[in-house]
Amino acid sequence: MENKLMLMIPGPTPVPEAALLALAKHPIGHRTGEFSSMMGEVTENLKWLHQTTNDVLMLNVSGTGAVEAGIINFLSPGDRILVGNNGKFGERWVEVGEAFGLNVEVVTAEWGKPLDPSKFGEILAADSKKEIKAVVITHSETSTGVINDLAAINSHVKAHGEALIIVDAVTSLGAYNVAVDELGLDIVASGSQKGYMIPPGLGFVSVSAKAWEAYKTAKLPKFYLDLGKYRKSTAKNTTPFTPPVNLIVALHTTLGMMKREGLESIFARHERQKNATRAAMKALNLPLFAPDEWASPAITAVSVPGMEADKIRSLMKKRFDIALAGGQDHLTNKIFRIGHLGFVSDRDILSCVSALEVVLGELGYENFIPGAGVAAAVKVFTTI
Amino acid sequence: MENKLMLMIPGPTPVPEAALLALAKHPIGHRTGEFSSMMGEVTENLKWLHQTTNDVLMLNVSGTGAVEAGIINFLSPGDRILVGNNGKFGERWVEVGEAFGLNVEVVTAEWGKPLDPSKFGEILAADSKKEIKAVVITHSETSTGVINDLAAINSHVKAHGEALIIVDAVTSLGAYNVAVDELGLDIVASGSQKGYMIPPGLGFVSVSAKAWEAYKTAKLPKFYLDLGKYRKSTAKNTTPFTPPVNLIVALHTTLGMMKREGLESIFARHERQKNATRAAMKALNLPLFAPDEWASPAITAVSVPGMEADKIRSLMKKRFDIALAGGQDHLTNKIFRIGHLGFVSDRDILSCVSALEVVLGELGYENFIPGAGVAAAVKVFTTI
Numbered sequence: 001m002e003n004k005l006m007l008m009i010p011g012p013t014p015v016p017e018a019a020l021l022a023l024a025k026h027p028i029g030h031r032t033g034e035f036s037s038m039m040g041e042v043t044e045n046l047k048w049l050h051q052t053t054n055d056v057l058m059l060n061v062s063g064t065g066a067v068e069a070g071i072i073n074f075l076s077p078g079d080r081i082l083v084g085n086n087g088k089f090g091e092r093w094v095e096v097g098e099a100f101g102l103n104v105e106v107v108t109a110e111w112g113k114p115l116d117p118s119k120f121g122e123i124l125a126a127d128s129k130k131e132i133k134a135v136v137i138t139h140s141e142t143s144t145g146v147i148n149d150l151a152a153i154n155s156h157v158k159a160h161g162e163a164l165i166i167v168d169a170v171t172s173l174g175a176y177n178v179a180v181d182e183l184g185l186d187i188v189a190s191g192s193q194k195g196y197m198i199p200p201g202l203g204f205v206s207v208s209a210k211a212w213e214a215y216k217t218a219k220l221p222k223f224y225l226d227l228g229k230y231r232k233s234t235a236k237n238t239t240p241f242t243p244p245v246n247l248i249v250a251l252h253t254t255l256g257m258m259k260r261e262g263l264e265s266i267f268a269r270h271e272r273q274k275n276a277t278r279a280a281m282k283a284l285n286l287p288l289f290a291p292d293e294w295a296s297p298a299i300t301a302v303s304v305p306g307m308e309a310d311k312i313r314s315l316m317k318k319r320f321d322i323a324l325a326g327g328q329d330h331l332t333n334k335i336f337r338i339g340h341l342g343f344v345s346d347r348d349i350l351s352c353v354s355a356l357e358v359v360l361g362e363l364g365y366e367n368f369i370p371g372a373g374v375a376a377a378v379k380v381f382t383t384i
Numbered sequence: 385m386e387n388k389l390m391l392m393i394p395g396p397t398p399v400p401e402a403a404l405l406a407l408a409k410h411p412i413g414h415r416t417g418e419f420s421s422m423m424g425e426v427t428e429n430l431k432w433l434h435q436t437t438n439d440v441l442m443l444n445v446s447g448t449g450a451v452e453a454g455i456i457n458f459l460s461p462g463d464r465i466l467v468g469n470n471g472k473f474g475e476r477w478v479e480v481g482e483a484f485g486l487n488v489e490v491v492t493a494e495w496g497k498p499l500d501p502s503k504f505g506e507i508l509a510a511d512s513k514k515e516i517k518a519v520v521i522t523h524s525e526t527s528t529g530v531i532n533d534l535a536a537i538n539s540h541v542k543a544h545g546e547a548l549i550i551v552d553a554v555t556s557l558g559a560y561n562v563a564v565d566e567l568g569l570d571i572v573a574s575g576s577q578k579g580y581m582i583p584p585g586l587g588f589v590s591v592s593a594k595a596w597e598a599y600k601t602a603k604l605p606k607f608y609l610d611l612g613k614y615r616k617s618t619a620k621n622t623t624p625f626t627p628p629v630n631l632i633v634a635l636h637t638t639l640g641m642m643k644r645e646g647l648e649s650i651f652a653r654h655e656r657q658k659n660a661t662r663a664a665m666k667a668l669n670l671p672l673f674a675p676d677e678w679a680s681p682a683i684t685a686v687s688v689p690g691m692e693a694d695k696i697r698s699l700m701k702k703r704f705d706i707a708l709a710g711g712q713d714h715l716t717n718k719i720f721r722i723g724h725l726g727f728v729s730d731r732d733i734l735s736c737v738s739a740l741e742v743v744l745g746e747l748g749y750e751n752f753i754p755g756a757g758v759a760a761a762v763k764v765f766t767t768i
């Protein structure tokens with residue numbers, strides 16, 4: 001059907017009508033009192049969402065640009081950093097570090113498994129000279145649906161004392177409790193097309209006082225991504241470069257929606273939908289790619305032994321206008337991924353699971369009792 | 385009045401309704417055939433607009449990000465470059481060069497005057513060792529309304545043979561004839577909120593074969609702004625990082641409008657509106673900041689001896705909902721700037737000039753005959 005697309009990919013995620021209509025408003029000048037007043041409110045609400053009094057800066061970049069800014073503003077060529085790599089995005093931050101001539105040490109885990117915090121602990125404890133300047137962690141690894149143990153890794157970073165913790169929270173912020181001040185997270189990067197419920201185009205970086213200290217002596221070159229410029233402008237409710245005005249107006253709308261829903265409700269909604277999705281997949285005898293304890297609240301990766309994942313995705317799109325994500329790199333055609341991130345309701349999960357039952361049946365998959373997946377999801381959603 | 389804003393600033397510029405409605409369409413996934421098909425058409429149309437067979441790449445950045453990408457992808461630390469500086473943006477490219485450790489030589493001209501091409505000629509001719517790797521020029525200097533003599537400066541660069549020419553065409557592309565292939569321009573950078581007629585959020589960079597040769601050995605660090613990644617993805621009608629999907633859908637719409645209008649008509653429209661605006665200001669005895677021969681087709685800067693420019697702007701906004709731009713840095717409150725860039729019709733110029741007559745009268749300015757400004761504009765627009 002035309003116009004009936006339901007996005008259940010990990011980004012772009014669904015956008016509420018109020019935000020779409022905000023996008024369609026004619027742009028206003030960005031050097032006006034009207035814009036500054038909106039910018040001030042947006043900045044306050046971003047701090048609320050990050051649970052922090054740190055600066056939260058907004059850049060006209062994708063999530064990758066935000067994480068890159070979060071790395072290069074606080075380091076100098078040759079600096080030693082530890083990067084966690086258990087998926088496509090962890091891999092990308094290794095590449096960023098190498099592209100900028102950092103001395104990158106990688107802590108790996110198999111795709112689909114969480115990073116082992118004790119490995120970080122060992123390396124950090126052995127660094128008596130305090131040479132490690134930063135630890136870079138992908139919180140929710142979008143490629144595999146694994147959430148890493150940020151709190152445990154962070155406690156090792158805090159015990160080290162010198163290193164900054166830099167967090168890719170692109171698919172966790174606004175879905176999971178990322179308590180920036182409580183944990184003392186130095187740099188947290190995220191992107192607009194995820195928990196923020198607006199289209200892609202804006203990146204966000206929160207920066208601690210300790211990170212600003214490191215900024216003073218950091219020597220990697222930067223200009224457009226120079227967070228010092230954004231800090232200075234943000235303090236005056238303006239931007240160093242022309243901002244994507246329409247996206248900011250839409251963000252102003254969705255941040256208001258998020259405040260009305262409340263952080264606890266938002267986190268509970270993502271947790272509930274994750275649980276319902278996983279329960280349904282188990283009932284359909286489809287193996288989950290990430291373990292229960294370390295399953296991302298934003299995305300569920302599903303293995304399909306004996307089937308082609310891309311056939312399932314293709315039929316889901318054709319029959320039901322539901323867009324699912326595929327596997328990346330060596331996981332291509334081996335898994336599909338269900339996004340339950342941002343503007344997704346419990347109803348969407350029920351639609352998706354029941355549509356999947358039809359598709360599995362049509363593809364000749366026989367290892368399930370029709371209705372079992374939906375029944376499992378219904379059970380999770382039945383609260384009394 | 386609410387909802388009646390008319391943007392006559394040099395960006396954001398007015399956005400046609402069709403593009404606003406395109407922005408409000410629900411995003412689609414960027415890893416789909418539907419998106420790739422649109423991306424292919426957009427890329428073809430960008431090449432048409434640039435009058436080139438070179439790669440034209442699209443980044444999720446502002447105009448500044450696009451120019452920075454155009455500089456840092458082709459140079460190594462310590463490389464000698466020449467940068468033209470006769471305004472706020474020329475100044476910015478000097479800062480970018482210095483931030484990245486380039487050996488920057490600056491060719492200056494007073495704000496409001498064009499760069500002297502012969503100065504470039506002398507320095508380039510003296511460089512017998514061919515140490516100068518690039519010449520960076522702001523084509524239309526938005527801060528002053530001056531257009532620089534790109535063809536003449538480029539001819540000196542071509543005579544040198546080694547240096548690349550890097551052009552900030554942010555407020556000239558889509559307003560003035562920037563014939564990339566005919567002139568052999570190596571790198572041309574621009575931004576979406578200008579001649580492209582959509583809101584801010586996308587930057588564009590065209591890259592010649594000669595520039596790609598330089599890319600191979602260029603050592604400045606980059607990742608998000610690494611144009612090689614964009615080249616590889618664009619060839620497959622995709623993007624290296626999540627693109628701002630909604631802006632691209634809107635761009636698809638406006639590029640179609642531009643093709644239907646035709647390049648010659650677009651350039652003639654900007655030329656005509658520039659002439660009408662300037663004739664009107666002269667008839668109102670308001671001094672023009674840029675000389676006639678080197679007046680930007682995108683923006684007219686107007687001096688206001690004995691008056692406060694910001695009072696004029698404020699009353700234009702309050703009485704007529706017309707947003708004009710102010711002066712920057714030392715020109716604050718000394719000039720106002722009328723944008724006639726992108727989706728601006730002759731009718732808008734007539735509105736603006738006649739509204740300005742009311743405002744000047746209300747502010748007690750007596751050095752004009754009421755109706756003289758509009759009469760001068762009417763004369764330019766009367767073609768028979």
